[in-house]
Amino acid sequence: MAILVTGGAGYIGSVAVDDLIDGGQDVVVLDNLSRGFRTSVNEKAKFYEGDIGDREMVRRICGENDIEATMHFSAFAYVGESVEKPDLYYRNNTLATLELLNELIANDVKKFVFSSTCATYGEPQHIPIDEQHAQKPENPYGWSKLFVEQIMKDLDRAYGLRFVALRYFNACGATAKRGEHHDPETHLIPLILDAAAGKRPHISVFGGDYPTPDGTAIRDYIHVSDLSQAHLLAFDHLRKGGSSEFINLGNGQGFSVLEVIEAARRVTGKEIPVVIETRRAGDPSRLVGDATKARAMLGWKPQLTSLAQIIESAWRRYE
């Protein structure tokens, strides 16, 4: 039996595909390559170039392969873009996922691991953020994912869909084979490494006057390999008949922007000039997740939790 991985040509999905294949699992990838790369897909995976919202394509995949479960990574994931083009996000992340889910259920594929996000929580009411925290997204990206969470709950009740929604905090780092490539790049660590490599004159830090020890915003960084492992554990949970769950994936400790830059200076040996700019609207001072449930329920133990490990892995793959 095979696992269908949507978005398997993207940053996180491609690592999960490698890990599944290394574990002896057959993998089918569906990706429209709008934001991913064909070269990032493990050559042992069967690849379909197409859209998750194309029901005929999903039907064909289910007909040609014995699909046991789906790991659904595909989405658009830029907060700023989602504010400018909310319709794009609701269509690609919410409506297309509904089509995908309907077709999977019609083909009796009812185990589903979903890439959700801490952006579904919005402005934190308490830190660390656990799964019971109120969900009030601050942008259409967060809403597009929260709507899918609600849809999955209802499809579970109506049709017996079994899902694990993994709410990731900030994905980061690289494996020996795969690095992070987003275009445009908006993630902090690749931007810092660009500055270290001289591809950017400096790193802009948005806000130096937050109520944090060094005045810069604190985020929870979680290594892409640890994220991938959590997907494998979520799949095992569903395979054993486990219930539908919402689970945070975070490091449990926050690092400030200046701490990340300082760690990158140590790892790369480069100066990395910093320019402090004004705060961006809607950026909370602290976002740190409580991942106790992932540890207790899935037996998840993140391995690459120090900034040095995270940045070293990204710098090794840096091109």
Ligand SMILES: NC(=O)c1ccc[n+]([C@@H]2O[C@H](COP(=O)([O-])OP(=O)(O)OC[C@H]3O[C@@H](n4cnc5c(N)ncnc54)[C@H](O)[C@@H]3O)[C@@H](O)[C@H]2O)c1
């Ligand atoms: N990177 C993060 O820090 C982070 C944090 C929280 C949640 N997430 C979620 O994790 C998932 C993966 O993120 P990523 O950073 O790997 O993104 P990515 O852009 O690198 O990968 C997404 C992949 O999905 C594909 N895709 C997009 N729309 C598609 C469609 N309609 N049909 C088929 N393929 C489509 C893209 O071509 C790309 O290969 C996303 O769902 C994202 O929302 C990411």
